Amino acid sequence: MKILAKTLGANIRAKRKEMGISQDGLALECGVDRSYMGRIERGEVNITVEKLYQIASKLGCNPASLLP
Amino acid sequence: MKILAKTLGANIRAKRKEMGISQDGLALECGVDRSYMGRIERGEVNITVEKLYQIASKLGCNPASLLP
DNA sequence: GAAAAATACGGATTATAATCCGTGGTTATA
DNA sequence: TATAACCACGGATTATAATCCGTATTTTTC
Numbered sequence A, B: 001m002k003i004l005a006k007t008l009g010a011n012i013r014a015k016r017k018e019m020g021i022s023q024d025g026l027a028l029e030c031g032v033d034r035s036y037m038g039r040i041e042r043g044e045v046n047i048t049v050e051k052l053y054q055i056a057s058k059l060g061c062n063p064a065s066l067l068p
Numbered sequence C: 001g002a003a004a005a006a007t008a009c010g011g012a013t014t015a016t017a018a019t020c021c022g023t024g025g026t027t028a029t030a
Numbered sequence D: 001t002a003t004a005a006c007c008a009c010g011g012a013t014t015a016t017a018a019t020c021c022g023t024a025t026t027t028t029t030c
Helices: A003-019 A023-030 A034-042 A049-059 B003-019 B023-030 B034-042 B049-059
Strands: none
Touching (some): A003 B049, A023 A049, B003 B034
């Protein structure tokens, strides 16, 4: 369950694929652990607002646009 | 410093005052600790997306609208 | 200007976000 | 078909979000 994290993760994944970069690549750019980025996209974790901003920044999009 | 948490907290405070409820009251409704709600508004802490949603829900607004 | 309500702030503890490293499986690419 | 790039998933540890008190201070209200 955890619909919030699940859809947030899906949104991040979609944006990332749009940019044509790998999970590891994005993780590296954002300065987050590669395995953690996987968990984020799978919706297994509940990230902080700070992390949301880091990721959105590297994805070149508005943080709000990633939220369900 | 920590501009992100500071402005997020200020936004939450503004919305709360708009509704005319107390910090403790909002904390109680959201199911978060009263002292923690104070720290949030003062921008001393980095909250999770889940908390952001809980708070926005009780403030009757969109989570994205609370973000800087 | 005193009493009450609301907020600031702190220390100590608990829950959990985030890291680090490893391995196995799946999907491109040569 | 093998080699590499990409992803899923895990256990163990560290950093920090969130809780649970308590008290002092500010702001409202009478």
